[in-house]
Amino acid sequence: MKIDNPFEPRRPRSYVVLDIESAVTDETGHRRYQAMERYVPSNDDQPSRRGYKRHEDPLTTPRWPFQTIVTAAAMVLVEHPDGNIDVSRFVTLSQPDHDERAVVAGILQVLADAPDGAELVSWAGMLHDVPLLTLGAMRHGLTLPKGWGWLGFGGNDPVRHIDFARTTTGGFKMKPVHMAEILASLDIPAKISVPAFAVARLICAGQWEAVQEACEGDVISTALLLARWRQLHDPRAGADAVEDRILRRIVQLRAGRGYTATLDARRATRFAARLEKAANDAAVLAPWLDQDAA
Template sequence: MNFQTKPADRKPRSYIVIDLESAVLDDVAHRRYQAMERWTPERGKPSRRGYQRGDDPLRTPRWVFQSIVTISAMVLVEHQDGGVGVSALESWSAAVFDERAMVQGLLDLFARHPEAEIVTWGGAMHDLSILRLAAMRLGLTLPKGWGWLAFGYSRDARHLDLQQVATGGFKMKPIHQAEVLAALNLPGKITAAPFAIAHLVYARNWKAVRDACECDVISTALLLAHWRQFHDGRTEVGLVVDRILRDVIERRPEAGYTPGLQQHRHMLYTEQQARAVDRMSALAPWLRDAA
């Protein structure tokens, strides 16, 4: 991502913030893998020396055998004042779509925004890898302008992974998104704890899975607002965060996370009022005395 060009000299940037949820729903492919390895289970013994049961790929299917059950994506477009606003918030859930239709829906969204930049939390190591493998398995084709997705992650890709940014290119110990959200006082994980998502998937509670997926997209968009402040300080980040929250609340009034977003927005407004009163007292103490 090149930020050397002055904001006045380039077109408004657009971003597609994505998140997906996946799970092992069909173990047929995993059994094919076991057959290739000529593996049969032996009670109490790992398949290879040094493996613990939980990370033994012959006993526990790894991510390559997961199916996508929900995809959520938010399109953000820069405003002339330096902020960003939500132009679309879309989700594809197993409640309505099969996996092919979910992935194709996201690819169609990419096609409508050929110059957009992808934003994820941990997507370099998870979401995009699962998306690429699913697209290959389903025989789907990337739209024009998105061929770079086929080559994995690189510094030249139109992809900002905020977990990679936060950890210095994964050189620091990996951290959870909730840790960064808490540090920056941003909302997240409102409807479900991360460890509960797998249980919701296997219970086929697709609405809860969709709410959790969209909530992660919203949180990642708010992290993006803070990251953009490094490069464009024309609009105070609190106003950008408030604009994103307002746009989402208007688009998803019935979502399970919306009351939490409303509460957080009210809290931010109350804090801004308190700071304004403090500044007024410092700059114009006679107003405080008059009151």
């Protein structure tokens, strides 16, 4: 049994914030499934099995195993000694420049390059991103990096995977809600570029820059949610300071994206509000300052 040395400095925590966008494009695989089930198309527009509505029938409507990962974004965050967070990497892999194998391999490389003990951060990653990632890795004969083999067992490690769809609902004891609902309640920007329902249409239309912005936007929103969640456990740096540093770095790294003006404006507005509050506090707590200045 390993015994931790209480005098050894604590290693800064690090995080990999991940989001994956996918679409059903594996028609060949779905046809193999239909053949396995001896499916014969009919012209009566009826489901093939009793109890299914037609749009729910997996023989006529491919389900998630036949989705292809088309875009992924990952942000690597590392704690700073002052308790704030630094954005060390922000990686986007997407069609049309990368096929599914290249996207999955790129994600695995980001995980491999992350600091030892890095924690995965997602919204509903256990229900979407991790299953798609591991199935894609199996499909293309890829191997999970050292230290990340636990993803192959569902990714539901509560220590290594901060899945905010789980943590914000008490382990799914509260009714599951959309990420945007949680973020709206916390005044965190969400769906900065496009609403969630539009992403599938953008993928089908091949609007890859818009898909990338949507994927990156979800990663940014999840990172800002992480800043709020961290303050529950770490009082060294306030969530506002952490958010400002994350946004400042993103604006630098993603200059030219459609969402950067919105994020920059948010930084300016929140900074102005803090200045105003500081001035008001000074006027109440130290009114003599104005007299000295005069």
